[in-house]
Amino acid sequence: MSADTEATAAPDPAPPGPVTPVSAPPVDVQLGSAPPVSAQLGSAAPTSVSGWGRTAPSTARLLRPRSYEEAAAxxxxxxxxxxxxxxxxxAYGDAAQNAGGAVLDMTGLDRIRTIDAEAGVVVCDAGVSLHRLMEVLLPLGWFVPVTPGTRYVTVGGAIGADIHGKNHHVSGSFARHVRELELLTADGTVRTVAPGSELFDATAGGMGLTGVILRATVQLLAVQTSLMSVDTERAADLDDLMARLTATDHGYRYSVAWIDLLARGAGTGRAVLTRGEHAPLDTLPPRARSTPLAFRPGRLPAAPSFLPEGLLGRASVSAFNELWYRRAPRRRTGELQRIPAFFHPLDGVPHWNRIYGRGGFVQYQFVVGYGQEDALRAIVRRISRRGCPSFLAVLKRFGAGDPGWLSFPLPGWTLALDIPAKLPGLGAFLDELDEEVADAGGRVYLAKDARMRGELVERMYPKLRQFRALRAELDPSGVFTSDMSRRLAL
Structure with a gap:
């Protein structure tokens, strides 16, 4: 695909159809009774709450409603x-924290309500995880339309952050596949919100600030197997990588590159490029065709609760990156991989965020548009010269923009990297990168941010004023608020 703003769209998996209940497999989780939320609010002890990066915990009353009525209360x-x-x-930063207030743990609302197994439409509560959807839907021949690097994300979180995956250049963000949602607003009413409305566009990517998503109707993707057909190749440097992505991304539904951000000189930006498709049934070996839709994610031992600081320093990460790059095939095609290995390798290690030690880590993700390749090159060179020890760094291409006013993707290049939070001078360095990104017309991903300055947000998100105006009209008392919304004046 040429470096323009349009992406080659994949055909819809199935035409819209009526949603009907299914009888098997059983998916309606039976929830136990719970005391009234009003009683919990009176007695709930303050709890320390943090994001996945573990950098900025705050204390709030953590409440777990088990019904829509309890959520409203x-x-x-x-x-x-x-x-x-x-x-x-x-969420890596402070988007789901609320110092001194209340935080609603929505995982108690985890029922899959109905599935139309012919049209591939699911209706589920917001607390249902993508992992649970995969467990239930894959045996029926359906897959979630978009998944990030972890399947342990709720449907409500997927909409609130408008998550993206390796297929954004083809399929867009998660919100593009939401046909309807139920939203509990500040006045206590539940509104049915459809795509194309202002409230939908403010809620998709709105980080939970328009209300509490209770339920969603999602269009799924038809698949024949639970395996992926994967092509892997090495790129010698950043220009080589961008050329390969530009030339061939249109031929793959999923595409991502691991990039070595410690490599310098001629090898700056060297990478391992991985592309994939859902494997057709006739590509499976005979013994796998008897259970082609089996979903068996494996798990390794959890990361220890305490690891010494500095374990992931420049020397150790540089050695890892060198080994990872050299072990990757120069070119390999048609390798069969299970869905967890292709999409969610880190999910196999519970609490992998502990490997950064008690200081936690920052995940920095930005996007710059097509035509801003020089800005991307300059930022990669700065990161390389700075020696940021990141072994989880990925580069992808985004397709057409998404409907959410605060949705992160725009047509262009996105780079994400993990950095130990205690790296000396990290805050000032990332502030400088923020300025470069904003100057190039790009933006930083709110769902991963924990430290950006509020004055840059309007430059990065031009529809923020519309978002603020609708939020003020919908929630004049500021019922829905978070540490992030205060920090960035959202």
């Missing part, structure tokens, strides 16, 4: 400091 009784919904805690 919690919103009505949240107090002066307001409340914010929280899923499985995979």
């Amino acid at each position: 919690a919103v009505r009784a949240c107090g002066a400091r307001g409340t914010i919904a929280r899923g499985l805690g995979r």
Whole structure:
């Protein structure tokens, strides 16, 4: 695909159809009774809450409603400091924290309500995880339309952050596949919100600040197997990588590159490029065709609760990067991989975020548009010269923009990297990168941010004023608030 703003769209997996209940497999989780939320609000002890990066914890009353009525009661009784919904805690920064107020743990609302197994449409509560959807839907021949690097994300979180995956250049963000949602707003009413409305566009990517998502109707992707057909190749440097992505991305549904940000000189930006498709049934070996849709994610031992600081320094990460690059094939095609290995390799290590030590880590992700390749090159060179020890660094291409006013993707190049939070001078360095990104017309991903300065947000998100105006009209008392919304004046 040429470096323009249009992407080659994949055909819809199935035409829209009526949503009907299914009888098997059983998916309606039976929830136990819970005391009234008003009682919990009166007695809930303050709890330390943090994002996945573990950098900026704050204390709030953590409440877990088990019905829509309890969620509404919690919103009505949240107090002066307001409340914010929280899923499985995979936002890296402070988006799902609310210091001194209440946080609604939505994982108690985890019912899959109905599945139309012919049209590939699911209706589920916001607390259902993508992992649970895969467990239930893959045996029926359906897959989630978009998944990030972890399947331990709730549907509500996927909409609130408008998540993207390796297929954005083809399929767009998660919100593009949401046909309807139920939203609990600050006045205590539940609104049915459809794509194309202002409220939908403010909620998709709105980080939970328009209300509490209770339920969603999602269009799925038809698949024949639970395996991926994967092509892997090495790129010698950043220019080589961008040329390969530009020339061939249109031929793959999924595409991502691991990039070595410690390599310098002629090898700056060297990478391992991985592309994939859902494997057709006739490509499986005979013994695998009897259970082609089996979903068996493996798990390794959890990361220790304490690891020494400095374990992931420049020397150790540089050695890892060298080994990873050299071990990758120069070119390999048609390798069969299971879905967890291709999409979610880190999910196999519970609590992998502990490997950065008690200081935690910052995940920095930005996007710059097509035509801003020089800005991308300059930022990669700066990161390389700075010696940021990141072994989880990926580069992808985004396709057409998404409907959400605060959705992160725009047509262009996105780079994400993990950096130990205690790296000396990191804050000032990232502030400088923020300025370069904003100058290039790009933006930083709110779902991963923990430290950006508020004055840059309007430059990065031009529809922020519309978002603020709608939020003020919908929630004049500021019921829905978070540490991030205060920090960035959202």
